[in-house]
Amino acid sequence: xxxxxxxxxxxxxxxxxxxxxxxxxxxxxxxxxxxxxxxxxxxxxxxxxxxxxxxxxxxxxxxxxxxxxxxxxxxxxxxxxxxxxxxxxxxxxxxxxxxxxxxxxxxxxxxxxxxxxxxxxxxxxxxxxxxxxxxxxxxxxxxxxxxxxxxxxxxxxxxxxxxxxxxxxxxxxxxxxxxxxxxxxxxxxxxxxxxxxxxxxxxxxxxxxxxxxxxxxxxxxxxxxxxxxxxxxxxxxxxxxxxxxxxxxxxxxxxxxxxxxxxxxxxxxxxxxxxxxxxxxxxxxxxxxxxxxxxxxxxxxxxxxxxxxxxxxxxxxxxxxxxxxxxxxxxxxxxxxxxxxxxxxxxxxxxxxxxxxxxxxxxxxxxxxxxxxxxxxxxxxxxxxxxxxxxxxxxxxxxxxxxxxxxxxxxxxxxxxxxxxxx
Amino acid sequence: xxxxxxxxxxxxxxxxxxxxxxxxxxxxxxxxxxxxxxxxxxxxxxxxxxxxxxxxxxxxxxxxxxxxxxxxxxxxxxxxxxxxxxxxxxxxxxxxxxxxxxxxxxxxxxxxxxxxxxxxxxxxxxxxxxxxxxxxxxxxxxxxxxxxxxxxxxxxxxxxxxxxxxxxxxxxxxxxxxxxxxxxxxxxxxxxxxxxxxxxxxxxxxxxxxxxxxxxxxxxxxxxxxxxxxxxxxxxxxxxxxxxxxxxxxxxxxxxxxxxxxxxxxxxxxxxxxxxxxxxxxxxxxxxxxxxxxxxxxxxxxxxxxxxxxxxxxxxxxxxxxxxxxxxxxxxxxxxxxxxxxxxxxxxxxxxxxxxxxxxxxxxxxxxxxxxxxxxxxxxxxxxxxxxxxxxxxxxxxxxxxxxxxxxxxxxxxxxxxxxxxxxxxxxxxxxxxx
Numbered sequence: 001x002x003x004x005x006x007x008x009x010x011x012x013x014x015x016x017x018x019x020x021x022x023x024x025x026x027x028x029x030x031x032x033x034x035x036x037x038x039x040x041x042x043x044x045x046x047x048x049x050x051x052x053x054x055x056x057x058x059x060x061x062x063x064x065x066x067x068x069x070x071x072x073x074x075x076x077x078x079x080x081x082x083x084x085x086x087x088x089x090x091x092x093x094x095x096x097x098x099x100x101x102x103x104x105x106x107x108x109x110x111x112x113x114x115x116x117x118x119x120x121x122x123x124x125x126x127x128x129x130x131x132x133x134x135x136x137x138x139x140x141x142x143x144x145x146x147x148x149x150x151x152x153x154x155x156x157x158x159x160x161x162x163x164x165x166x167x168x169x170x171x172x173x174x175x176x177x178x179x180x181x182x183x184x185x186x187x188x189x190x191x192x193x194x195x196x197x198x199x200x201x202x203x204x205x206x207x208x209x210x211x212x213x214x215x216x217x218x219x220x221x222x223x224x225x226x227x228x229x230x231x232x233x234x235x236x237x238x239x240x241x242x243x244x245x246x247x248x249x250x251x252x253x254x255x256x257x258x259x260x261x262x263x264x265x266x267x268x269x270x271x272x273x274x275x276x277x278x279x280x281x282x283x284x285x286x287x288x289x290x291x292x293x294x295x296x297x298x299x300x301x302x303x304x305x306x307x308x309x310x311x312x313x314x315x316x317x318x319x320x321x322x323x324x325x326x327x328x329x330x331x332x333x334x335x336x337x338x339x340x341x342x343x344x345x346x347x348x349x350x351x352x353x354x355x356x357x358x359x360x361x362x363x364x365x366x367x368x369x370x371x372x373x374x375x376x377x378x379x380x381x382x383x384x385x386x387x388x389x390x391x392x393x394x395x396x397x398x399x400x401x402x403x404x405x406x407x408x409x410x411x412x413x414x415x416x417x418x419x420x421x422x423x
Numbered sequence: 424x425x426x427x428x429x430x431x432x433x434x435x436x437x438x439x440x441x442x443x444x445x446x447x448x449x450x451x452x453x454x455x456x457x458x459x460x461x462x463x464x465x466x467x468x469x470x471x472x473x474x475x476x477x478x479x480x481x482x483x484x485x486x487x488x489x490x491x492x493x494x495x496x497x498x499x500x501x502x503x504x505x506x507x508x509x510x511x512x513x514x515x516x517x518x519x520x521x522x523x524x525x526x527x528x529x530x531x532x533x534x535x536x537x538x539x540x541x542x543x544x545x546x547x548x549x550x551x552x553x554x555x556x557x558x559x560x561x562x563x564x565x566x567x568x569x570x571x572x573x574x575x576x577x578x579x580x581x582x583x584x585x586x587x588x589x590x591x592x593x594x595x596x597x598x599x600x601x602x603x604x605x606x607x608x609x610x611x612x613x614x615x616x617x618x619x620x621x622x623x624x625x626x627x628x629x630x631x632x633x634x635x636x637x638x639x640x641x642x643x644x645x646x647x648x649x650x651x652x653x654x655x656x657x658x659x660x661x662x663x664x665x666x667x668x669x670x671x672x673x674x675x676x677x678x679x680x681x682x683x684x685x686x687x688x689x690x691x692x693x694x695x696x697x698x699x700x701x702x703x704x705x706x707x708x709x710x711x712x713x714x715x716x717x718x719x720x721x722x723x724x725x726x727x728x729x730x731x732x733x734x735x736x737x738x739x740x741x742x743x744x745x746x747x748x749x750x751x752x753x754x755x756x757x758x759x760x761x762x763x764x765x766x767x768x769x770x771x772x773x774x775x776x777x778x779x780x781x782x783x784x785x786x787x788x789x790x791x792x793x794x795x796x797x798x799x800x801x802x803x804x805x806x807x808x809x810x811x812x813x814x815x816x817x818x819x820x821x822x823x824x825x826x827x828x829x830x831x832x833x834x835x836x837x838x839x840x841x842x843x844x845x846x847x848x849x850x851x852x853x854x855x856x857x858x
Binding site: 045 | 523524525528529530531536537689693697698700701704705707708711713715717718720721722723858
């Protein structure tokens with residue numbers, strides 16, 4: 001084939017391929033259905049304010065359109081044809097729960113999205129569900145009150161109302177409303193307490209999503225306050241080691257018998273915080289009278305905790321001293337790390353009120369602290385020895401100066417200068 | 424055996440003869456006893472003779488205590504060389520080993536702490552001594568022709584000393600060193616035209632790293648010492664050539680060239696040497712005292728990912744610039760720097776023969792203003808360091824004393840009873856950069 005012939009063949013091939021390429025491109029574009037819904041869906045010709053719902057949110061992405069929930073005829077462009085068929089309009093609160101459940105309780109439909117299907121059953125068992133579905137209380141929330149109505153984002157989307165950092169605000173939308181809560185005799189300060197608490201600081205300030213939100217303790221759809229005997233188990237879902245120690249001790253037995261509110265005996269519920277070491281014994285006195293054996297136990301406990309803290313602080317100071325003095329502190333840091341582990345164990349083991357175990361751990365912390373203190377002391381002593389060196393230095397210096405001065409004076413006495421020192 | 428005994432007797436006899444023949448009994452004899460250098464060899468090479476000549480050299484009778492400042496500067500330089508060589512026996516100029524080797528010098532090597540302390544304090548004192556020496560030359564009009572060349576050489580020496588300080592600052596490879604140099608190079612990079620190139624040459628890497636450390640080390644121990652040696656040779660050679668400048672109060676027409684070997688002058692030995700000895704031992708003792716009483720703490724190891732909370736340059740510069748920035752809002756530092764530059768350059772163009780201070784009102788006035796401004800700003804900055812200025816009565820971080828050792832990498836926070844130290848895991852990580 002000649003060169004020009006080859007060129008012609010090539011051109012023909014390109015021309016033949018071009019239309020195919022053009023046709024293939026739109027078919028590969030994602031969200032094709034959604035984009036066409038914007039223009040094809042007749043609902044939007046009247047309900048233009050819901051235009052965003054046709055493209056945004058997890059439902060629009062998965063091809064759930066207006067008619068999937070509301071019914072009606074999307075091909076119609078005007079009333080009354082549009083509101084024909086299985087048209088339900090805006091469902092009420094109770095109907096909404098059923099409507100959402102019609103898909104979300106169906107394992108067959110939810111399987112492909114990996115979603116659980118127990119939400120409606122859980123909702124029925126919850127306080128919210130009892131009020132709404134049982135007592136037809138229209139103040140009680142339904143699905144859309146927490147998840148949003150038309151544009152529903154998945155929980156991992158920061159715009160979602162059930163995104164971890166947004167959950168406390170979503171709950172507080174009702175639970176901080178004093179007028180609304182008065183009817184149920186509920187307090188309204190939970191969010192304020194939560195913000196100050198260890199959990200709230202971790203969630204809001206450190207953006208630590210391992211921190212619990214309201215739903216982590218109360219349940220997401222089956223929300224209810226934990227009862228007295230449940231509390232230790234709820235906290236123990238995360239604080240497993242503390243719960244283990246708590247269960248071993250006398251307080252654990254009391255909590256199981258329902259005589260004590262579990263963790264709430266010493267800690268707050270929404271304003272979770274550590275009991276300061278210095279008020280340990282005062283916390284015991286809330287229940288135990290001042291002249292009893294158990295009050296004395298609280299005093300003993302506080303003394304051990306105070307001792308451990310001061311040992312840790314002293315070890316830390318010693319490490320600082322050694323570091324500044326240029327010592328190689330690798331081994332010391334290793335010791336300190338082990339003391340830190342024992343110190344952390346004291347924090348857990350104190351919940352069993354087993355003072356012998358605390359004594360053992362205290363002794364381990366103390367041995368590290370004593371060792372580091374001794375090293376730091378030795379380092380300080382060598383500092384002192386360095387200063388002792390100044391004695392001979394200044395003795396020699398002053399001697400030399402005195403000698404020079406005497407010589408210069410002798411020279412000046414001999415006529416201002418010494419021409420020729422005597423041989 | 425017999426011949427050996429005879430040889431020894433012969434040697435002793437000749438030494439005794441030499442001793443008796445010597446006119447400078449004390450020192451030269453001592454030197455002669457140290458070795459055989461001045462025995463047989465001395466008969467062939469006139470070493471003893473040249474020594475004798477040097478010792479008998481007569482300085483101008485105006486040479487007094489205030490002329491010791493230059494000598495002190497030189498002595499401090501010698502101390503820096505000696506301690507620097509001793510430090511380099513142990514120091515390892517790499518990002519991995521530098522910090523650990525400093526730890527070893529301070530806590531492991533025998534008298535390493537003293538060598539480091541002396542090196543550090545001599546480096547600080549040499550700047551003071553050099554500036555004092557310059558002030559003496561400035562106010563004493565010792566820079567007037569024909570000595571203006573030596574003023575220029577002295578200026579170059581001052582810059583060399585400052586360059587020594589700047590390059591030596593990085594070598595400990597701790598947080599303060601790392602971030603101060605980072606800041607310094609960033610400032611350098613903003614210098615118009617040459618700044619970017621200069622900074623990137625000095626840095627050798629996008630950030631301060633081991634490459635930078637190698638460069639700074641090379642400048643500190645290879646390049647700058649040779650530069651200093653050359654300039655010092657020139658400086659001393661010019662001093663020998665021109666002699667000591669006539670006193671400020673002398674007649675203006677007394678002639679700028681002092682007589683080479685003033686018969687009325689003071690002999691170098693023993694008068695001047697005794698004086699120098701007294702000054703020298705005091706300077707060494709002061710440096711040793713500072714090293715023992717104010718040892719430089721070993722900071723946290725350099726961490727390129729975590730700038731320290733407070734970063735402050737050490738020493739007088741910090742106080743002076745703090746006061747100037749605080750009270751004059753920026754133009755103060757610029758004005759003071761310009762005045763300093765002017766004062767440094769003026770002597771190169773001041774060719775009038777007057778020497779007495781009151782006959783040079785402009786120079787004396789400018790100098791006095793500069794001196795007073797520095798001292799006032801220094802004192803004010805020092806006071807400012809402890810004075811709360813914010814409405815809440817708290818010291819701003821800029822005003823606070825730099826923390827001795829910034830906490831190193833904080834350990835993960837473990838569950839601790841509250842009331843524990845703020846960050847129980849935050850302990851200076853001294854082994855971080857270690858071997």
